[in-house]
Amino acid sequence: MLLSEAVAGGPQFFNLVPLVVFFPLIGLLVNLIFGGRLSEVLVGSIASLATGLAFVVAVLLVISLVGHPDGASIALADWITIGELQLRWGFQVDTLSVTMMLVVSGVGLLIHIYAIGYMHDDVRHNGDPSRYRRFFVFFNLFIVAMMILVSADSYLMLFVGWEGVGLCSYLLIGFWYDKGANGIGNALAAKKAFVTNRIGDFGFLLAAFTMFGIFRTFNFDEVFARVPEVAETFPIAILMITLFMLLGVAGKSAQIPLYVWLPDAMAGPTPVSALIHAATMVTAGVYLVARSFPLYAVVPMAQETVALIGGITALFAATIAVAQFDIKKVLAYSTISQLGFMVAAVGMGAVVAGMFHLVAHAFFKALLFLSAGSVIQGVERGEHHVEHSSKQKKSTKGSGGHFDPQDMRNMGGLRGQMKITFWVYLIGALALAGIPPLAGFWSKDEILLEASHLNPTVYYLLLAAAFFTAFYMGRQVVMIFFGRPRSDAAAHASESPLVMTVPLMILAGLSALGGLLNLPWTHTFGHFLEHTIKIEEAVQEIALGEEAAKASISFDPIVAAISVGLALVAIALAWWLYHRRYQEMLSLPPAKRPDDPLRGMLGPVFQLLENKYWIDELYWAVILNPYIAISRFLADQVDWRFWHDWFHDRVIAGGFNALTRLLSIRFDLGFIDAIANGLGSLTGKLAGRMRQFETGYVRTYALSVFLGVVIILGYLILR
């Protein structure tokens, strides 16, 4: 152990950092090899323990960083050495990466524990308990990949983790690959996520190649050290790198134009949505921009683009969330919107604010997703109850014939049956809406504050997004928990077991108190991160001059008041619409009753939002259908008709056949065989002649002997 090496400034555990990768790896191997013989609880416990140990290591690293804030870079192994390219598997231990490790393993641990209970019901509800183990193997694999991503010390190693989490995302979205619309809905969603991410990864790769072309290295420290020099001689290169990287960020962190996969990714089990598609993986893009900040800082145009994309995405997704009915889809669009906040923040240069929001968001969005999972299972239990008590007539409301336990129109009034879930959901929703003193308020306020100074356009976008955020969360809470139950299943819903609710309560506590991390007056988190971003600030100083100094203003009561005021107005509006108006609507006859009060008020606009601005359809029309048409053409006409039918069959196979026919008939039969046959028939003819001498008559032989003797004697006598 390194305790002996501990020098002034406290204990130092930096060498333990590889364990954050290896503990989950061991957990996954144990479950993979022995999991089939273990009970469900044991499988889940092993996976949770593996993540928990990684969390312990992360905590030790934080303790070490308090004494040695500069961190360390630990090389574990050489990976590739080709010429001047030297890649190693190294671990970057600094405040930024350790923050991510802490979030990934901490939130990951809680979600693992929750999943023990959730998946127990889920595998039974979906009818294949054997997939329980697979789930935890994938889950641990995700933690491994995510840890590689956040602990990487070079862009290429980061890319390894980047692809790894993409793979796990694919595997887990398609976890029930045989379910969903037409039996392949989930598989299609997984494919969509994977392909969309590939487009982003393509951008990441281009960025990495360009970077290697300019800097001749992938290592963070070495690249950043040369940034000021390159910025003077070749600024276009850095612009290219940052913009290509932005494409990668847009793919992984679900920003415009590549956000479309995230709502579909809700096909995965709810803990997956919470861990991968809300708390950790999708924040990898934010982390990447934060990590690459020295690059972005020297090209204001790239910063501008990133911030604008984040701001537009935040508002765009927030408006879509207003008109969704699927409980998880609302949260998915909310996640896209909040990721837009973070991307805008790190894009503007407010790295601390962005990372702070990332951490806070991880708490309350994981909480919201897990509570939503609890709600869904509560409703499913209610549905089972209804089915069992009255088998002859099934109550089916909502999407014709098939009961959808995720449709908020089927819920209502769950506050009474699911008390714990209600309270934690309320805390999460208020935190997301930005109500003080919950975590979301502090982090969002910091972003808004920075935006108000750095980029007014983005500030107004984000402010509008914050308003819609509060509105759709208010709408969701009211639709789920208040009013009267709108289906028999909702009326008979029941609370989830403790293994699920305890993690919810812990997350609720974190969501409530997370703001303490970085109160405007103490800036604990900011000072913690400063050690990593201090180089970046030096660069920023060059690029932005006095503007950077302005950004360090800590708290502005006006900004805070505006955002809180808007949030409260939005919540009040949601309450009025969905509590009051909804009750009035219920008095109308069912045929004329709209399913959402906004539908009547907004009309076509609501239709537009409900259909997500028809962006999916637009992508189908503009990209996918032409692409499929081209693929069809290439496959049917070019490949099949031209290459296969004409070139392969006609030219190659036909030519070969003609040649072999020539060889076999003319050459083989006509020449080679003729020689052999000619020899045979010649011998036969010769023998036919010869056999005429053999008469078989004894006297002929005797005569020939006699004549022979006479000739020999005659010769002897006459010579």
Place this chain on the structure above:
Amino acid sequence: MLPVEYYVGLSAILFTIGALGVLIRRNALVIFMSVELMLNAANLAFVAFARAYEAVSGQIFVFFVMTVAAAEVAVGLALIVTIFQNKQSIDVDQMNTMKG
């Protein structure tokens, strides 16, 4: 005393008759007798020359020839009997299985 040419001439005539008999006749027994005739023609020549040159070795050769001829008769007759048993005939032209 008759000169030796007469004996040799008779011997040649006998040998020629025997040879023609072998070549012309189809009856195996007759061929056999012709062969005996040729042997004895040779014997006659032997003894004629033995007396003319007053050498005994020619007469001794005749004894050997007669012994061998006796053995030859034994084997030959046995063959003829066997052939007759197989073919019900001693016509040598019917023994033409060697015909090509």
